Amino acid sequence: MAEIRSLEELQTPDSTALIFTPFGLGGPMPAERSAEFLQGMVADCGLASDVAEGTRREFDRLQRLFVYGLLDYDVFTVVDDRALLVMEQALRERFLQWYAGAVTFEDANGLEPPKTEAVGTYDDVLAAVKKLGRRNRRRSRQQPSPQWQLKVGTTLIAFNGMLAGLRTWARAAGLLRGQRTRGIEHAMSNLRNAVAHPTGYHRTTPVETARTLHDLAELVNQLWGHPTPGGRLYPAPVERDIVVMAWNDEGSVHMAQADALRDDTDADGYLYLLIRSGSRPGSRYEDAHWAAFDSRFETTQFPADYLWGPGSRSDALAWLDAKQPKGDTVNYVDRVFMLREHDGQLYPPMHPEVAAGLAKEERHGAWYTVRADFPEHAFAHVRGLNGSPDAHARVGDCRNCPAHQLGSGSHEQALRAAEDAIGVIVPRRPPAVGIPDSLFWPHRF
Numbered sequence: 001m002a003e004i005r006s007l008e009e010l011q012t013p014d015s016t017a018l019i020f021t022p023f024g025l026g027g028p029m030p031a032e033r034s035a036e037f038l039q040g041m042v043a044d045c046g047l048a049s050d051v052a053e054g055t056r057r058e059f060d061r062l063q064r065l066f067v068y069g070l071l072d073y074d075v076f077t078v079v080d081d082r083a084l085l086v087m088e089q090a091l092r093e094r095f096l097q098w099y100a101g102a103v104t105f106e107d108a109n110g111l112e113p114p115k116t117e118a119v120g121t122y123d124d125v126l127a128a129v130k131k132l133g134r135r136n137r138r139r140s141r142q143q144p145s146p147q148w149q150l151k152v153g154t155t156l157i158a159f160n161g162m163l164a165g166l167r168t169w170a171r172a173a174g175l176l177r178g179q180r181t182r183g184i185e186h187a188m189s190n191l192r193n194a195v196a197h198p199t200g201y202h203r204t205t206p207v208e209t210a211r212t213l214h215d216l217a218e219l220v221n222q223l224w225g226h227p228t229p230g231g232r233l234y235p236a237p238v239e240r241d242i243v244v245m246a247w248n249d250e251g252s253v254h255m256a257q258a259d260a261l262r263d264d265t266d267a268d269g270y271l272y273l274l275i276r277s278g279s280r281p282g283s284r285y286e287d288a289h290w291a292a293f294d295s296r297f298e299t300t301q302f303p304a305d306y307l308w309g310p311g312s313r314s315d316a317l318a319w320l321d322a323k324q325p326k327g328d329t330v331n332y333v334d335r336v337f338m339l340r341e342h343d344g345q346l347y348p349p350m351h352p353e354v355a356a357g358l359a360k361e362e363r364h365g366a367w368y369t370v371r372a373d374f375p376e377h378a379f380a381h382v383r384g385l386n387g388s389p390d391a392h393a394r395v396g397d398c399r400n401c402p403a404h405q406l407g408s409g410s411h412e413q414a415l416r417a418a419e420d421a422i423g424v425i426v427p428r429r430p431p432a433v434g435i436p437d438s439l440f441w442p443h444r445f
């Protein structure tokens with residue numbers, strides 16, 4: 001029999017919880033401060049007001065319960081496990097809203113006419129799936145059987161009502177986005193399955209649980225059409241500002257807000273370039289390749305646009321004052337890149353508009369059109385195609401990396417694949433300007 005504890009004992013902080021401090025493991029921290037610290041860890045995530053009520057209430061409950069891990073450390077594990085189940089609930093609720101009362105299944109083998117079923121609850125959806133499954137089994141072996149698929153807009157997907165089917169649906173409906181996050185969604189649903197069918201005892205730290213709640217909030221908000229500013233999974237578009245880059249012959253490269261041009265620094269031997277960039281100094285977007293800017297190649301990881309240069313500091317300032325260019329916001333996940341492979345050399349990804357503006361002699365070779373969040377990912381995927389034959393997908397979602405291959409072949413074929421994905425492409429031909437000497441992207445044409 002379990003021991004009966006007094007109220008005072010129940011209110012006593014769990015010493016394990018007190019070792020988590022804002023500075024990592026240490027402590028023990030005074031319980032008062034720990035209570036504040038723990039609440040702060042999950043205070044900044046919340047759901048949009050148009051999220052379905054059931055999901056919102058579940059989330060609020062988890063956020064509220066989190067701090068009680070202070071009194072019983074196992075609460076963190078229970079909240080973490082529950083959060084993974086709420087992910088499925090959110091997908092179910094969004095599914096019902098999206099279909100607004102009726103789902104349609106089509107026979108991919110074309111033997112039977114489409115079937116539309118009225119659905120008021122998710123149990124109705126599961127019943128409809130089951131009914132179609134039974135109809136398949138009733139047929140004799142000699143007859144070809146229909147292959148029922150769920151209609152999502154203009155596409156058909158395999159759908160059994162389970163979590164994997166819901167994820168496929170949300171992607172097909174365009175509600176979830178991002179190539180890198182596609183892999184994370186997969187990992188999250190594996191974790192959810194482990195929670196639903198536990199095989200052993202496990203314990204989660206408050207740090208892990210807080211992250212799970214943040215991830216859950218991002219996923220739910222994205223399902224209802226709200227990306228997260230600065231998000232890890234479904235980031236909102238990044239704000240770009242006017243940035244000056246300056247470099248000299250000695251390989252020194254600097255980046256600053258364009259207004260830094262007004263400081264008379266008297267640095268000799270520098271060339272100046274103005275770009276529109278999201279990874280400006282002080283922004284939260286760290287770009288490992290910020291110094292590799294090239295007007296014709298997507299060498300920086302966040303999208304950067306060429307504006308002016310290179311030239312002297314005074315000319316840059318004069319142009320800045322005359323034109324007064326403004327910042328903007330751009331989406332950076334699920335971008336489309338075109339890559340050229342020629343004479344055994346794979347070149348850095350290009351924006352399809354720039355690839356469309358190439359001269360005839362620059363179009364020779366094999367071309368690949370790839371959807372990825374970052375140019376680095378598109379490059380690694382295409383390079384991987386030359387490795388072991390089945391390691392990377394030649395069409396569609398790559399199982400091996402955060403890329404989705406849209407097409408390949410001649411320049412014209414690759415461009416058509418890009419146009420199928422993003423619509424009309426207006427060619428542009430920026431002047432060939434780049435910061436010289438990039439270790440990561442040494443080859444350009």
Ligand SMILES: [Zn+2]
Pocket residue numbers: 380381382384391392393398399400401402403
């Ligand atoms: Zn790949």
